[in-house]
Amino acid sequence: MKNKIIQILLVVGAIIGLNVLANQFFFRVDLTEEKRFTINEATKNLLQNLDDEVYVKVYLTGKSIPSGFKRLENAVRETLDEFQIYGGTNIKYAFIDLNSEYKNEKTRNEKIVELAQKGIPPTNVMANEDGKKTQSLVVPGAVITYQDKEIATLLLKGNKMASPQEVLNQSYEGVEYQLASAIKTLTASQKKKIGIFVNYSKLPAVNQLDLIGALKKNYQLYPVDLRQSPTLDGLDGILVMKPDQPFNDDDKYKIDQFIINGGKALFFMDAVKVDSVAREGSVAQVQSVGLEDLLFKYGVRLNPNLIKDAQMCAAIPLDVGNFGNKANIQLVPWQYFPLINTFGKSPIVKNLDAVYTKNVGSLDTVRANGITKTPLLMTSQYTQLLKAPAIMSYNFANKALDASQYKAGVQTVGLLLEGNFESLFKNRILPNDPRSATFKPSGKASKIIVCSDGDIPVNDFDRKQNTPLPLGFDKYSGNTFANKDFVLNAVDYLLDDNGVITARNKEITLRPLDKVALQDDREYWQAINLILPIVVLVLAGLLKSFLRKKKYA
Numbered sequence: 001m002k003n004k005i006i007q008i009l010l011v012v013g014a015i016i017g018l019n020v021l022a023n024q025f026f027f028r029v030d031l032t033e034e035k036r037f038t039i040n041e042a043t044k045n046l047l048q049n050l051d052d053e054v055y056v057k058v059y060l061t062g063k064s065i066p067s068g069f070k071r072l073e074n075a076v077r078e079t080l081d082e083f084q085i086y087g088g089t090n091i092k093y094a095f096i097d098l099n100s101e102y103k104n105e106k107t108r109n110e111k112i113v114e115l116a117q118k119g120i121p122p123t124n125v126m127a128n129e130d131g132k133k134t135q136s137l138v139v140p141g142a143v144i145t146y147q148d149k150e151i152a153t154l155l156l157k158g159n160k161m162a163s164p165q166e167v168l169n170q171s172y173e174g175v176e177y178q179l180a181s182a183i184k185t186l187t188a189s190q191k192k193k194i195g196i197f198v199n200y201s202k203l204p205a206v207n208q209l210d211l212i213g214a215l216k217k218n219y220q221l222y223p224v225d226l227r228q229s230p231t232l233d234g235l236d237g238i239l240v241m242k243p244d245q246p247f248n249d250d251d252k253y254k255i256d257q258f259i260i261n262g263g264k265a266l267f268f269m270d271a272v273k274v275d276s277v278a279r280e281g282s283v284a285q286v287q288s289v290g291l292e293d294l295l296f297k298y299g300v301r302l303n304p305n306l307i308k309d310a311q312m313c314a315a316i317p318l319d320v321g322n323f324g325n326k327a328n329i330q331l332v333p334w335q336y337f338p339l340i341n342t343f344g345k346s347p348i349v350k351n352l353d354a355v356y357t358k359n360v361g362s363l364d365t366v367r368a369n370g371i372t373k374t375p376l377l378m379t380s381q382y383t384q385l386l387k388a389p390a391i392m393s394y395n396f397a398n399k400a401l402d403a404s405q406y407k408a409g410v411q412t413v414g415l416l417l418e419g420n421f422e423s424l425f426k427n428r429i430l431p432n433d434p435r436s437a438t439f440k441p442s443g444k445a446s447k448i449i450v451c452s453d454g455d456i457p458v459n460d461f462d463r464k465q466n467t468p469l470p471l472g473f474d475k476y477s478g479n480t481f482a483n484k485d486f487v488l489n490a491v492d493y494l495l496d497d498n499g500v501i502t503a504r505n506k507e508i509t510l511r512p513l514d515k516v517a518l519q520d521d522r523e524y525w526q527a528i529n530l531i532l533p534i535v536v537l538v539l540a541g542l543l544k545s546f547l548r549k550k551k552y553a
Contacts, residue, residue, distance in 0.1 A: 039082050040506075042499040043180040046187075047087035054146050054183055056080060056093035059115065059139040060155060064099065066125055068168045069138050075172045076142070076155060079179060098139060115139055118152035140171070142179070146186040151217075153182040157485075159353050161341055170351035177503040181492070184500050185218050192236040192495045195224040200243040200251075200289070203458065208241065210459040210471040214484055215491065226251040232258040237495050240267045240291075242454030247290040253425060253435065256294060260423050262444030264494035266487075267295065270454040271302040271361045272388045281393040284359070284386070297424040299368030299417050300450050304388045305361050307413070309338035310406040311380035314356060314474055318394055331476055335384075336392060338413075339481070344375040346416060347504035348449075348489045353482035356472055360453035362411040370419045377414030377451065377486075382406040414451040414486075416493075421446060449490050457487050 039047075058080075060073045073095070080093045102108035112122050120141030140156035155178055158170030194215065196208075215221055222235065226247075232238060232254055247255075259265055273287035286304040295302065314337040317329050337358050343349035355377060362385065365373045384406045386392075426441040433439075459471040469475060472483030492501050 039086065040176065040180070040500070040503040043176060043503055044086045045498060046180060046184055046500060047083055047091065050087055050090040050183075050187060052147055053090050053092060054087070054144060054186070056091070056142050056144050056179070058093060058095045058142045059098060059120065060141065061095040062097040062099055064136045065138050066136065068165065069125065069140065072140070072155065072168055072171055072175075075175050076179075079175045083179070112137070112139060115141065115143070115152070118143065120152050120154055123156060142182075144179070144182045144186060146183070149186050151182045151186055153178045158351050159341070161354060173506050174351060174504060176506060177501065180500050180503055184498070188218070191218065191220045193220045193222060193234065194491070194495075195222050195232060195235040195238045197226060197238070197240055197243070198223045199225045199227060200245045200247060201241060202244055203242045204461075206461050206468050207458045209468045211457050211484065211487060214471075214488060219491070219495070226254060229254070232263060235263065237264040237266065237491065239491075240265065240269070241457055242268055242270060243289045243291070244270070244273070244287065245289065252290060252294055255291075256424050257438075257440065259298075259421055259446050259448060260440050260443040262446050264446060265448040266490055266494065267291070267448065267450045268454045268457055269302055269450065269452060270359070271304045271452060272306055272359065274359045274392070281391055281395070284388045284390050284392055286388045294424050295450055296366060297368070298421050298448065299366055299371045299373055300415050301364045301366050302450075302452055303362045303364060306336055306386040306388065306390070306392070307338055307360055307362055307379055307411050308335040308384040308386060308406070309379045310335060310382040310384070310401060310403070312339040312341055312354070313337050314339055315476060317476060338379050340377045340379065340413065342378040342380060342410065344378065346374050346376055346493075347501050348416065348493045349376050349486065350504045352485060352489070355456065355483055355486050356474060356481040357413065357453045358455040360413050363413060363415050363450065363452050365415065368417075369422070371421065372418045374416040374418075375412045375414070376416055376449070377412070379411045379413065381410050383408040383411050385411070413453060414449065416447065416449050418447045419445060421448075447494050449494065456483050
């Protein structure tokens, strides 16, 4: 009896000791191959430093949603459970089933419209469940509130050119980033400052509205007149959008020293200027804005050419001949407008949809010591390079495609450069120059992104409706491409010191079942799953009975 009491006390003491140790030393072990339950370190820091409650309402739920979306719902739930581990009581969430919450159809539809206006459009899903086709409306998003602020985040994001299963899997991979990025935006006490040059581009303000509106949610924007600003001090980043006038030497010096001192920069440049010439076509001419030598020093060269992509390109309306006594206008693939769907290995472009470009040129890398270069945007392999000056004739659209002319291979049109840049003005600033007192030939580590198309961040304008169109929207096809996502991801990568964007690197391997084998062997596996557990239980019972008889008989 005494020994049993001692054993019980030892067990109780061990349990108490383990609980004390668990409270003192918190740890979790993720045994999955892809570490799908492991939260990014930057996300952990964000959650652990919350100073007030963050409430997440998830609308991706319900009895009628298909199994693929159910998997995405489970991923959101698991991610929020992990968030609560690190955020504690400051993270609360609820899943809202619109069909159960809003019994009245009119009220439910009004709520769906309200969510769509906030940025969570509903998705009409056709699914095949057990041989039956079903249709359901899914709202794949969440609304996150913090204090008196609110933000909506879309959870269904991926490359639309992939299969539906792959899009869902890409969305699964992006759940942590979408939620963490929204929380970071809501809780940021100070916004980074971005300068946008106003005196080197004739780009109308109406063609910048969508991007500026999106950037204002996360950053402070400042119009910068370089000729009037002695330096760029006080800014965290600069955005150079479609410059079309030459930068003078003094202003180029200001940009150089800003980057050398750790400032971040995003360049959208056109090395070729395209002008229309009546019905025959357009003429492409070399355009220099004076930044070419600066970028060359940093490790990238803008080539004065145009890329024709035979595999991936947008369409434009062209007159292909008469139809009776009227012009026959049809949408024709225009190879000078490549759709970029090949991306490098970077969280900026991971699982990104296609990017819409216009009259884009190629980029080459050149030697720059200490600089890491990562291609971001690339064409397909079926390309042709047209050197400027050249005529872009509309007639080629009516001709049969000659595959032998498209052998230039994959061309890079977007490039990330990281490291300690060396100044273009090194060994050029004399001791008697007033700038020599503050000049630095090299300095802090920095990052810049260069894209060889000034139209990537530019939205079109609907003159009939007198309203700007969304960035990336193709008015001819009606598709919205990922231009805005690319620019926002690029700015986030450049200016996010915490590194939340690295959560986009998460990869979840898609392991689909063999549907043919599943259908053929359906009854076999059903029988195994039904009978085998019963057989195991019977055998276990018989074994236990046999051992008891052997011991006590």
